[in-house]
Amino acid sequence: MKRILLPTDFSQNSWNAISYALQLFKDQTCTFTLLNTYTPIIYQLESAQLSAAQFGLQDAMKEVSENGLEQLKNRIEKEFNNPKHIIAYSSAFNTLTEEINALNDGNVMDMIIMGTQGASGVKEILFGSNTIHVINKAKCPVLAVPNDYEFEPPHEILFPSDYLISFNKKQLGSIISIAKQFQARVNVLHISTRPELTSIQKYNQEQLKTHFKETTHLFHNVRNNYIPEAIAEFQQKSRINLLVMINNKHSFFENLFFKSNIKHIGFHLNVPFLVIPSNL
Template sequence: MKNILLPTDFSDNSWNAIQYAIELFKDEKCNFFLLNTYTPMIYNLEYTSRFGLVEVMRDISKKNINDIQQRIESKFKNPNHNYNQISSFNTLTNEIQQLHEGNVMDLIVMGTKGATGLGEILFGSNTVHVIKSAKCPVLAIPSDFIFEPPNEILFPSDYDVSFNENRVKQIIDIAVTHNSRINILNVSDGYELSDEQEENKQKLAKLFKNVTHLFHSVNNESVTGAISEFQLSRQINLLVMINNKHSFFENLFFKSKINQIGFHLNTPFLVIPSGTKKN
């Protein structure tokens, strides 16, 4: 069974991501873990213990998680899905690290704050921290994004990653389940691929041999511009990237202002860490 972590702060945004995950994996057997972490804004253990603040926050967290599970089970009656509740006095990133060490999850699905204007932050800070630190794939769902099957997947790559089955397993699983087409996009800088890049491209072709896929090469001075143009020219339902340290990833997604990078994220975004391994 797939083990999927669903962090929630009980906002509409996190509820939207939960619904997306349930729809995406409706035909697969899954263990979903509903996670809420809580810490006082000003944390002093002696103070919070004396006044029972931790216990109050724990009780509120547990009640709200239970309410979320009841809401899910009343709306989505799916015998393929089991639900577990985790309420933890911890930071989100620390809790995720501990859960990963315990082999609790294969994938994290969480919401983003969305980006509706030039002054908006691309991702909420929690999402950024999780993507940067998580050792398993993270699927970020834009706020208010209504579920649609991922028929067209966009997978930009510079072919500087040595691909293997573990690194692309999540992509293949989604493509097989939803009969998706994977569009591999390489942004050319005017030079031919190196021997190593060509070898990595051929590895990718072999890994994707059982799913529909197309290789695209475009000339563009800006990787972000190429992605945006490709998304406009096709109905892309899911964007996927491997977060390897030598890629354009951090420059692309961790700038704070949209006008600094000229990129609007309006589709679900799957980030795969380069060190992804099977649990």
């Protein structure tokens, strides 16, 4: 049974991600846990001990959170009504990232699926701050679903790689599982500025071939000095339904999504984005 965590702030974007998750795993037995976190603003700003007045505010926020989760659970069961799915929920007095850290330590989820933006999302930015923090801290795969994205089966998966890390079965498990479920093709894209792979890159590429031997896949090599442009062009040309990357520190993933290129790639990222931690 898969265990999927669905963070929600009750925004349309978070509902869109929940809807995507329920359709992605509609044929699999899953437990989906809706998670809403809350902290009084004074507590967030000052990290102060709660006064009596703040305790009253906390109680009110807890009630709003639990009522919202109950309504969301009822909506899911009414609109999707899938006997394979168990819907649970959790309301926590905590920040989202700290609560997810605690859940990571308890090993209670296999994947996190959330929207790219929260209730106050800005369209020009690729990810909201919560999503960035979750991607960087999570110890399981995180699937970020763009605002307004309508579900379509992920038949074409794009997996860019610089071949600078070794790959293991656990890291690639999510990709292989989704590919087999939807009879999808995995497009491994190497974007280079040099004509030849190093010996390490060749070895890691061979590792990928071994891992993907029972999965339909193609290897692509593109010469381009500008990685965001190469990914965007391939994505549009090949009608990609899912973008997957391994979050490896000091690789082009970090440079691409969390440094100067973030605004540029943001205009092109219009498909769900699965991020896999490198230390799986």
